Amino acid sequence: MPHVDPEILALYQVFDLIGVVLNGIIGGTIARQRNFDFIGFLFLALFSALGGGMLRDTLIQAGTPAAIADPIYLTLAFGGAVIALAVHFQGKTWEIFKVHGDAVILGVWAVTGCVKALSAGLPWLSAIFMGVITAVGGGMIRDICTGEVPGIFGGGPLYAVPAVLSSVSMVLFHAADLEAVGMVISPLVGIGLAVLSYWKGWVLPAPTNWAPVNMTAAQLAAALKRAEKRGHRQGRHEARREHNREQAKKNPE
Structure with missing residues (x-):
């Protein structure tokens, strides 16, 4: 991405990898709740951690999905599953950590997907869609695999909406030729809304x-x-x- 400080890109890479581990743990924790075996732990962690990015890269058709091309992603996703297998995460402390950590990753992944789509020459609306897919796609696949209605369809704290706002914000900064500023501010928009919606109990009305x-x-x-x-x-x-x-x-x- 042009006009972006390498330190910002490095920070994104760090959060990206942290997000893979965290979502691997979340997937593994859900597998434990469903009494899945070790294979179930691994695959649910894989879908949860890498599903969104793989969907994005497949739809953009910009080469081999990063989750497959770089073994670090599969390694960390499976590592998250092993952690969830070894440690029984539960209670209010875990829930608060999961919500806040997931909110941070949500904002970062939304902007990452949006930037990658813009770099591939996609129009702004497609870039927003790719940002949302990157952020929520893994969780959606995970929920489908466990027979649940995907959380992004409503009934709980806002999830897809923060991803949409982060992506829209990034598109606007990109249009103003302020990519570096957008990559700093846009994730904060989604993070803030996701955290507030959890603590305030905000949900979208079901019409x-x-x-x-x-x-x-x-x-x-x-x-x-x-x-x-x-x-x-x-x-x-x-x-x-x-x-x-x-x-x-x-x-x-």
Whole structure:
């Protein structure tokens, strides 16, 4: 990426690798909860840690996915699974650590995916999509493999939305030719929102009963029915008046 300090790139690399280990541990912890065997630990850790990046690289078609080309990624993902196999992570302390650590990685991975897409010449909307896929793709695959509804589909703290905002922020900084600034600030946007949503309990509303087209159609039908009733009443009133006038003509005083 042009105009980016090598120290920033090195920091991203560090967080990227930390994220692989952390998500490997998360995948392994879920495997423990599901009573998976050692193979289950390994594969769930692999999907959790590397799934998003592999999806991104496959869709961009910019060569062999980094998770396969560089053995350090597979090694760290499997290492995370082994750690989760050896240590039973549970309790409030683990949950808080997991949420905050995952929030940091979420912001970093979203920007990483967005930058890689922009560097490949993809348009801004595709870059945002690639940022989100990078950040949440692994967790989505992990949830599907365990028979769960992916967490990004709602019901819990905001997850996909922070990734979207980080990606949008990076696209805007890229458009302003401020890539280095964007790579510092954009992750913080997603990190902040993800952490706040956890502590504040923010969730997106589920629009199960909200359908503007149906509501508008129903309101229009009700309005037409009311107008029809008013028309009938007015018609009957006019008919009575006309009848009274006819009677008055037939029976003058």
